Amino acid sequence: MPSKKALIRRPSPRLAEGLVTHIEREKVDVDLAVEQWEAYADALRTNGWETVEVEPADDCPDSVFVEDTVVMFRNVALIARSGAESRRAETDGVEEAVAGLGCSVNWVWEPATLDGGDVLKIGDTILAGRGGRTNAAGIQQLRAAFEPLGARVVTVPVSKVLHLKSAVTALPDGTVIGRIPMLDVPSLFPRFLPVPEQSGAHVVLLGGDKLLMAASAPKTADLFSDLGYEPVVVDISEFEKLEGCVTCLSVRLRELYA
Numbered sequence: 001m002p003s004k005k006a007l008i009r010r011p012s013p014r015l016a017e018g019l020v021t022h023i024e025r026e027k028v029d030v031d032l033a034v035e036q037w038e039a040y041a042d043a044l045r046t047n048g049w050e051t052v053e054v055e056p057a058d059d060c061p062d063s064v065f066v067e068d069t070v071v072m073f074r075n076v077a078l079i080a081r082s083g084a085e086s087r088r089a090e091t092d093g094v095e096e097a098v099a100g101l102g103c104s105v106n107w108v109w110e111p112a113t114l115d116g117g118d119v120l121k122i123g124d125t126i127l128a129g130r131g132g133r134t135n136a137a138g139i140q141q142l143r144a145a146f147e148p149l150g151a152r153v154v155t156v157p158v159s160k161v162l163h164l165k166s167a168v169t170a171l172p173d174g175t176v177i178g179r180i181p182m183l184d185v186p187s188l189f190p191r192f193l194p195v196p197e198q199s200g201a202h203v204v205l206l207g208g209d210k211l212l213m214a215a216s217a218p219k220t221a222d223l224f225s226d227l228g229y230e231p232v233v234v235d236i237s238e239f240e241k242l243e244g245c246v247t248c249l250s251v252r253l254r255e256l257y258a
């Protein structure tokens, strides 16, 4: 059944200790991050999404990036196993949250690793990034979990950015958006629209023509407006310092069964 719920998770007081892999570390203002997170959650609610808070994980600096902990396909949740060992404890509260919403729950098992940020769904096609956080076994387990439900998993090599979705996301019509220098194999994305800013590669589809996106990509917001979309802009500067983007701060549940 169609549903409009979004999992979110309050930032840890230890957010500033979060992992940084592909960019220089910058000082994170945790109070500002909390304000930005609240504004992000408000933007979801204002646009028709009921937010569901996963129990905070204060000892896990990166726990606000809840997208990495679980992949949803229909009402089935696949609990991830991060390629970053320091992030594995984050899944505990997430299992409870998705089970509480009536999802059927599966797990990624050792030796597989998979971060939700490496999984981009476009209709029933699931693009899976094989990169620093997701290994081949992780992709096999993703396939085993979701292909029997009608998904088709397509693997994409990722080496230049943290996750597949750091490089690309997709517009409501399925057009993949990103910047070519960030892609290992650009030809894997048949309908591709280059965007002028790296953080413009990240959109959360809010429904209809609305695209949630970062304030750091104003030229891309203009481009999307010109194409007939309605950008909903949030400032997430403190999360961007930790290689986060709009997509990683929530998990949308669009087909709950209950």
Ligand SMILES: NC(=O)NCCC[C@H](N)C(=O)O
Residues within 6 Å of the ligand: 018, 019, 020, 021, 062, 065, 067, 068, 084, 087, 116, 117, 118, 162, 163, 165, 166, 242, 243, 244, 245, 247, 248
């Ligand atoms: N899906 C995402 O893009 N998640 C961002 C995670 C950032 C976090 N500092 C990490 O390195 O795991």
